[in-house]
Amino acid sequence: MAKEAERIVRRAERPSSIDVIHGNRLLRLLSDYLDGVAPPVPSLDLEIESGQGIKLRGVLGRFDGTTEIESWVFPVSVNRIAEMYEQSGIRLFARNVRGFLENTSVNRNMEMTLKREPEYFWYYNNGITIICDQAEEVSSGGRDLIRVVNPQVINGQQTTRTLHKKAARNSRATVLVRVISVPRESGEDTVRFENLVSKIVAATNWQNAIRASDLMSNDRRQIEIERNLRKIDYQYLRKRQSKSEARRNAGVRHRFLINKEELAQAVAACDLDPSIVREGKERLFEERYYDQVFPNADPNYYLPRYWLVANVSYVARGYPERAYAKWVVTNFVWQRLQPILNTRHQREVFRRQCERWEFSSLWKSCNAVFKNAIAFYRVRRGKGEKAADVSTFFQRRSLHREFERFWRSTPTQYRSQFKSAWTRFKDELDEFAETK
Numbered sequence: 114m115a116k117e118a119e120r121i122v123r124r125a126e127r128p129s130s131i132d133v134i135h136g137n138r139l140l141r142l143l144s145d146y147l148d149g150v151a152p153p154v155p156s157l158d159l160e161i162e163s164g165q166g167i168k169l170r171g172v173l174g175r176f177d178g179t180t181e182i183e184s185w186v187f188p189v190s191v192n193r194i195a196e197m198y199e200q201s202g203i204r205l206f207a208r209n210v211r212g213f214l215e216n217t218s219v220n221r222n223m224e225m226t227l228k229r230e231p232e233y234f235w236y237y238n239n240g241i242t243i244i245c246d247q248a249e250e251v252s253s254g255g256r257d258l259i260r261v262v263n264p265q266v267i268n269g270q271q272t273t274r275t276l277h278k279k280a281a282r283n284s285r286a287t288v289l290v291r292v293i294s295v296p297r298e299s300g301e302d303t304v305r306f307e308n309l310v311s312k313i314v315a316a317t318n319w320q321n322a323i324r325a326s327d328l329m330s331n332d333r334r335q336i337e338i339e340r341n342l343r344k345i346d347y348q349y350l351r352k353r354q355s356k357s358e359a360r361r362n363a364g365v366r367h368r369f370l371i372n373k374e375e376l377a378q379a380v381a382a383c384d385l386d387p388s389i390v391r392e393g394k395e396r397l398f399e400e401r402y403y404d405q406v407f408p409n410a411d412p413n414y415y416l417p418r419y420w421l422v423a424n425v426s427y428v429a430r431g432y433p434e435r436a437y438a439k440w441v442v443t444n445f446v447w448q449r450l451q452p453i454l455n456t457r458h459q460r461e462v463f464r465r466q467c468e469r470w471e472f473s474s475l476w477k478s479c480n481a482v483f484k485n486a487i488a489f490y491r492v493r494r495g496k497g498e499k500a501a502d503v504s505t506f507f508q509r510r511s512l513h514r515e516f517e518r519f520w521r522s523t524p525t526q527y528r529s530q531f532k533s534a535w536t537r538f539k540d541e542l543d544e545f546a547e548t549k
Contacts, residue, residue, distance in 0.1 A: 154201045157264050159243075161257045162188040162287050172250065172259075180305075183248065183294045185259055188235065191227070191276045191286040198277040201264075203362050205273070208244070208265040210314055210327040212354020212362070213274045223275045231286035240289030241269030244310055248294040259292055267314050325398040326374060327353055335373060337410035345412055347371060369468070371419065378440075379418040380406045383447040387440035391508045413460040420467035421447055428479040437507040438486040444513045445482055445520070453539060462546045474541055477534035485527040489519045 173186040247262040330352045339349040348367035377397040381390045425443045429435035454460045494501045
C-alpha cells in the first residue's frame with residue numbers, strides 16, 4: 114500500500130510529496146527521539162559535482178553483503194553543502210558529539226583556504242561523513258544525486274558550518290563527502306548502528322581533538338538531563354560549543370546556563386574524593402566514574418550540588434589559596450547540607466533561593482570552613498624544604514577525611530563561627546520552605 118500511495122503522489126499534477134511511517138520506522142523515530150535526534154531530517158539530495166572542467170570518473174560505491182552496509186564516496190560543490198545546511202539547520206548534527214566551535218585554528222585555516230586557494234580545498238580537507246538509514250543514486254533534471262534518508266553529519270560539522278558562512282560566493286571549491294547507509298530494521302540493527310556511529314566519530318574526528326566528555330555528550334542520560342533542566346529554565350550544554358552558539362541554537366534565552374563538566378565536578382566534589390576533581394574534569398567522563406557522577410536525570414539531584422559549588426566559589430573569590438581548598442570545603446559543607454535537604458521540597462527551596470543569591474548565612478558558614486581549611490594546610494604541610502605547596506597539598510587522596518578529623522579535634526574560633534552561621538542558615542531555609 115505504501116508503494117501504491119507513493120506512485121499516486123508521483124503522478125500528481127501539482128508538486129506533491131508523501132511520507133509513509135510504518136511500524137518499524139515508528140520504532141526508529143522513537144529511538145532517534147531518545148537519542149536527541151528530534152525532529153529528524155527526512156531526506157536530502159546531495160548533488161554530485163560535475164562540469165566547470167571537472168571530469169568525474171564514476172562514483173565509488175561499496176556494498177558489504179555481510180553487514181548490509183552500503184556506502185558512497187563522491188565530490189560535492191561547497192555551495193551545495195552550504196545549501197544542505199541552509200535547508201536542514203542544526204538538526205543535521207544531532208548525533209555529532211560537539212557543537213560548532215567557531216573561532217578555532219582549524220576553522221580559521223579552512224576560511225583562509227576558501228579565500229586564497231579554493232581550488233585546493235578538496236586536497237586539504239578531510240571531508241564530511243554522513244550516516245543515514247537509506248541512500249540511493251538517482252538522476253533528476255539532468256543532475257546526478259545521492260538521495261539520503263534520515264541523514265546525520267557525524268564528522269564534518271566544522272567544515273559544513275564554515276562552508277555555510279564563507280562559501281556562498283565561491284563556486285570553485287569542492288569537498289569530499291562519504292555517505293554510509295546502515296539498516297535499522299531490528300533491535301540488533303539499532304544497537305549496531307549506535308556502536309558504529311560512536312566508533313566512526315572517535316576514529317574520524319581528529320582535527321579538533323575528541324575528549325572523553327565529547328564521547329558521552331549523546332549518551333541518553335545526558336539527553337534526559339538536558340530535557341529535564343530545560344523545563345525549569347536551565348540550558349544544559351551537553352556538547353562542547355561556544356556559549357553564543359548554544360544560545361542561538363536554543364531558540365529561547367534561559368535564565369541559567371550550565372555545562373556538563375560543571376555538573377560533573379559538583380557531583381564528584383560532593384560525593385567522591387575531592388582529589389579526583391583536582392585530577393581533571395575529563396576523568397569524570399571515563400567509564401570508572403561516569404555512572405557515579407551521572408546516576409540519574411533528576412535536576413533536583415544535581416542542582417543543589419551545583420549551587421553549593423557556586424556559593425563556595427563565590428566565597429573563595431579573591432583568595433588564591435582558597436581556590437585549591439575549594440573542593441575539600443565543598444565536600445565538608447555538603448556532608449552537613451545533604452541531611453537537611455531530605456525532601457524534594459527542601460531541595461527545590463534551596464535551589465530557588467540560591468538562584469536569587471539570598472543565603473548570606475551560607476556564605477558565612479563557608480567562610481569559616483575556608484579559614485579552618487587553610488589553618489589545616491599550614492599545620493599539616495610540613496616544614497622547611499619539605500613543606501608542601503598549597504596547590505599540591507589539596508591534591509592528596511582522602512584529604513577530606515583528614516580535614517574532618519582536624520575539624521573535630523582542634524578547638525578553634527572558626528568552629529563556633531560556623532556553628533552560629535549554620536544555625537541561621539537552617540532557620541532561614543525552614544522559613545523559606547514554610548512560605549513556599
